[in-house]
Amino acid sequence: MSADQSTVTMMPVNELLSLIVSDVWQFQVMALDLLLHLVRSNAGTEREPDSTLTNSNKQSSKAASQKATIIGKKDAGISDNTAGGKVGRRGTNSLMTSASSKASNSGQPQLSKQQQGESSGVAPSTSILQWWSICQEMCKLGILRSLFWGLLSTKAVMRRRCYQVGHRIIAHIWTRFSFIIRFYCIENMQLLKEMILIRILSPGAQNNTSGQLSKKEFIALKIDCVTSIVEQGLVPLLEHISTGVPVVRANRDSISPQSAEAVPLAPAPLDCSFDDWQRYYAGLQERSVCGEAAGISETAVASERVETTLFPEVPLRELAASVINVLVDMLKTSFIDATQEQASRDIIGADQDSGAAPAAPSKSTKNAVDPRKAQPPVPSPTQAPTNPPASPLGVLLYKRLVNPLLVSGNNKLKANIFVGLLCLGGFDAEFSQQLWTVPVPHEIPRPLLVLSSSGTNTLNLFSFLLSSLAKDPTALCSVVVSPLLQVLSAALQQQQRDQSATMQSTDGVTAEFSRPRKAVLSPIICCVSYTPSHQHRTATSKHSQQAFDAQQLRMQCPSLDLIRRHSITLATLLQVRLCSTIVRASI
Amino acid sequence: VQSELDGQIERCKQLLLADQSGSRVQTDIVDAETFSRVVTTKIPVTDLYLFAGRYEIWQELFSHLQDTSFLMANSLKAMTLRDTIDVLLIARKFEMKLLAEEYVSSLIARINVADFSAIFEAALGLSTIFEPKTSSKPNASAGNIRVVSVNDSDAIRRPHLRLCCACLSYLSTNLEQLFRLSNAQTSTFILQLLHQCLELVILP
Numbered sequence: 001m002s003a004d005q006s007t008v009t010m011m012p013v014n015e016l017l018s019l020i021v022s023d024v025w026q027f028q029v030m031a032l033d034l035l036l037h038l039v040r041s042n043a044g045t046e047r048e049p050d051s052t053l054t055n056s057n058k059q060s061s062k063a064a065s066q067k068a069t070i071i072g073k074k075d076a077g078i079s080d081n082t083a084g085g086k087v088g089r090r091g092t093n094s095l096m097t098s099a100s101s102k103a104s105n106s107g108q109p110q111l112s113k114q115q116q117g118e119s120s121g122v123a124p125s126t127s128i129l130q131w132w133s134i135c136q137e138m139c140k141l142g143i144l145r146s147l148f149w150g151l152l153s154t155k156a157v158m159r160r161r162c163y164q165v166g167h168r169i170i171a172h173i174w175t176r177f178s179f180i181i182r183f184y185c186i187e188n189m190q191l192l193k194e195m196i197l198i199r200i201l202s203p204g205a206q207n208n209t210s211g212q213l214s215k216k217e218f219i220a221l222k223i224d225c226v227t228s229i230v231e232q233g234l235v236p237l238l239e240h241i242s243t244g245v246p247v248v249r250a251n252r253d254s255i256s257p258q259s260a261e262a263v264p265l266a267p268a269p270l271d272c273s274f275d276d277w278q279r280y281y282a283g284l285q286e287r288s289v290c291g292e293a294a295g296i297s298e299t300a301v302a303s304e305r306v307e308t309t310l311f312p313e314v315p316l317r318e319l320a321a322s323v324i325n326v327l328v329d330m331l332k333t334s335f336i337d338a339t340q341e342q343a344s345r346d347i348i349g350a351d352q353d354s355g356a357a358p359a360a361p362s363k364s365t366k367n368a369v370d371p372r373k374a375q376p377p378v379p380s381p382t383q384a385p386t387n388p389p390a391s392p393l394g395v396l397l398y399k400r401l402v403n404p405l406l407v408s409g410n411n412k413l414k415a416n417i418f419v420g421l422l423c424l425g426g427f428d429a430e431f432s433q434q435l436w437t438v439p440v441p442h443e444i445p446r447p448l449l450v451l452s453s454s455g456t457n458t459l460n461l462f463s464f465l466l467s468s469l470a471k472d473p474t475a476l477c478s479v480v481v482s483p484l485l486q487v488l489s490a491a492l493q494q495q496q497r498d499q500s501a502t503m504q505s506t507d508g509v510t511a512e513f514s515r516p517r518k519a520v521l522s523p524i525i526c527c528v529s530y531t532p533s534h535q536h537r538t539a540t541s542k543h544s545q546q547a548f549d550a551q552q553l554r555m556q557c558p559s560l561d562l563i564r565r566h567s568i569t570l571a572t573l574l575q576v577r578l579c580s581t582i583v584r585a586s587i
Numbered sequence: 588v589q590s591e592l593d594g595q596i597e598r599c600k601q602l603l604l605a606d607q608s609g610s611r612v613q614t615d616i617v618d619a620e621t622f623s624r625v626v627t628t629k630i631p632v633t634d635l636y637l638f639a640g641r642y643e644i645w646q647e648l649f650s651h652l653q654d655t656s657f658l659m660a661n662s663l664k665a666m667t668l669r670d671t672i673d674v675l676l677i678a679r680k681f682e683m684k685l686l687a688e689e690y691v692s693s694l695i696a697r698i699n700v701a702d703f704s705a706i707f708e709a710a711l712g713l714s715t716i717f718e719p720k721t722s723s724k725p726n727a728s729a730g731n732i733r734v735v736s737v738n739d740s741d742a743i744r745r746p747h748l749r750l751c752c753a754c755l756s757y758l759s760t761n762l763e764q765l766f767r768l769s770n771a772q773t774s775t776f777i778l779q780l781l782h783q784c785l786e787l788v789i790l791p
Contacts, residue, residue, distance in 0.1 A: 425789050432789050451782050462785050466778050473762040485755040492748040527642040553642050558652050566652055570681040
């Protein structure tokens with residue numbers, strides 16, 4: 001937006017959010033710009049969050065702001081009557097934004113919240129409420145998906161806007177100190193301001209003044225955000241973004257500034273499923289592999305003005321990594337809370353069961369418990385609590401994720417949650433342990449087929465899931481088998497890469513071992529031959545053991561050198577034995 | 588005769604010691620080989636290693652050690668599924684990587700509805716091999732006998748990624764057929780294997 005353009009834009013919330021998922025990237029940028037202006041007016045600051053990305057979007061920002069003005073004028077007639085009012089749940093009200101790029105670009109002292117509220121006709125508390133509501137709407141309408149996919153857009157300005165909005169959403173919703181610290185390096189003083197603001201806004205930190213979110217609303221917002229990310233299948237996407245993909249791109253000096261903004265990649269799909277992003281990233285990796293196959297080495301790269309780099313940029317990858325860390329932290333806490341709650345319920349249930357006999361003894365049953373012989377009841381956790389009470393946030397979040405995973409009829413939703421949990425489990429060993437042992441909520445009916453976990457008799461989340469999907473092979477395939485195959489295939493590729501690297505580095509050693517030697521000592525071993533009836537084993541039943549005395553047979557081994565070429569372990573074992581045998585024989 | 592035998596024993600010791608150190612050996616190799624064979628065939632079986640796995644399996648394995656790929660392919664085709672799994676377990680136990688990959692390739696080629704559960708079980712590292720029931724420590728009654736166990740090895744308890752991927756790939760394309768043609772017990776067993784597979788993926 002140019003310096004002389006100070007625009008007050010009014011447009012319905014639903015239109016603004018629908019622009020974010022538009023197919024036209026300019027509209028997306030414009031909508032994100034408007035959101036950013038709203039955030040800045042709330043935060044009382046105009047500083048750009050990332051200095052590394054600032055120089056690429058001035059043109060687009062200007063174009064977008066002009067479009068915003070035009071659209072704002074078009075929509076003015078619709079939203080005039082809602083100016084200054086509260087923001088509705090489904091975009092029936094208006095969003096008022098005050099954009100001043102002059103202040104933004106020059107870094108001049110900012111307007112206070114009150115001043116901004118006056119200039120836009122919105123009270124500060126109402127503006128804050130608007131932002132929270134918009135966050136919630138974004139979670140519910142699937143806007144977060146577009147936002148995170150935008151981090152992989154071919155347009156640098158688009159990536160930058162998505163980063164800015166995504167960062168602010170996360171920073172405003174999650175008030176964890178560690179999370180703020182992670183962003184401190186990027187945001188510098190800006191984050192200190194945000195942190196102070198967040199502490200003020202945080203329901204537990206200060207008295208709840210009028211206009212702020214209640215604790216319940218705040219929890220609902222957090223849960224919405226976390227579940228949205230998991231349910232929309234964004235966890236693996238975030239993992240890939242945080243890892244980055246090596247891509248070959250042209251040097252900025254050799255190409256026009258316009259094309260320099262864009263990494264030469266196919267546009268990221270907006271509506272993506274688990275398979276979509278797999279295909280998308282497979283495409284990315286093929287491009288980089290093609291570049292390598294074409295002989296573009298690191299040294300040749302510089303001379304040909306082509307370089308290999310990780311995509312997307314560092315701050316974007318850090319943002320994705322931070323979101324994953326926060327997700328893991330929250331879910332870990334949530335699963336602990338759920339386990340505690342379940343345990344306390346079990347104890348209460350056991351108490352009630354044991355207490356029911358003396359209260360109402362059944363005369364018809366022969367094994368009725370004699371009240372006089374009954375043991376004294378165990379103190380219930382409500383009487384003498386040993387564990388801290390489970391947090392409502394944790395239990396709610398757990399149920400919001402687990403219930404649809406187990407009982408929903410939407411296989412895509414189930415697959416997204418399953419993959420999300422699987423990915424998050426890979427980031428934290430403690431969380432993966434909790435994930436495996438977390439109990440299933442009592443409210444969910446038990447399936448007929450029960451799979452027992454190895455080592456335990458409890459029904460864990462995944463045995464429950466598999467049992468519930470047993471009657472629907474298609475669902476089982478799409479929800480469990482396909483993601484599992486993807487995970488293992490990725491692990492296999494990594495293993496093969498590691499092995500090839502190891503083989504290259506140990507070529508000399510391998511050659512030494514495989515060099516034929518002249519020593520051809522052949523040890524003798526003993527093996528057991530047993531009757532065919534004992535050979536038959538089904539997959540489920542273990543084979544029977546048989547005494548070996550009557551059936552052990554000598555066997556001449558190949559030479560030690562030949563064995564050593566295949567197995568150093570076996571050769572060493574046999575050689576030691578052969579040596580001792582010869583020594584024993586010679587005595 | 589005794590002095591000649593002593594000399595051969597001494598040469599054999601040197602040969603073994605030199606071989607252990609990895610240096611070149613310039614002794615009479617034919618004599619040493621003949622000697623070791625004669626000596627070791629004369630000693631009682633209780634003084635030998637008793638290996639887990641059947642005699643026939645070890646025969647196949649030793650033939651594969653010195654076989655060409657063509658002969659090995661034919662041999663693998665002739666082996667039963669159970670024998671192929673057993674020989675894979677031994678190869679994994681003793682870290683015979685080339686052979687193990689050959690056996691895995693053979694198993695992948697044999698995946699079908701009837702054999703799926705057994706192969707998937709082997710892929711997850713849940714299969715076991717026949718082991719003679721005896722103490723692994725020497726005692727007076729059994730002489731110096733020592734059983735080389737395979738089932739207690741960590742190497743065979745680990746899932747084999749390539750085989751796992753092949754099984755899951757087959758499962759993803761043939762799940763309906765697999766569940767339709769298998770009986771209830773096998774279907775449940777496949778689900779349990781899937782559960783085990785999940786455990787391997789989720790738990791560190």
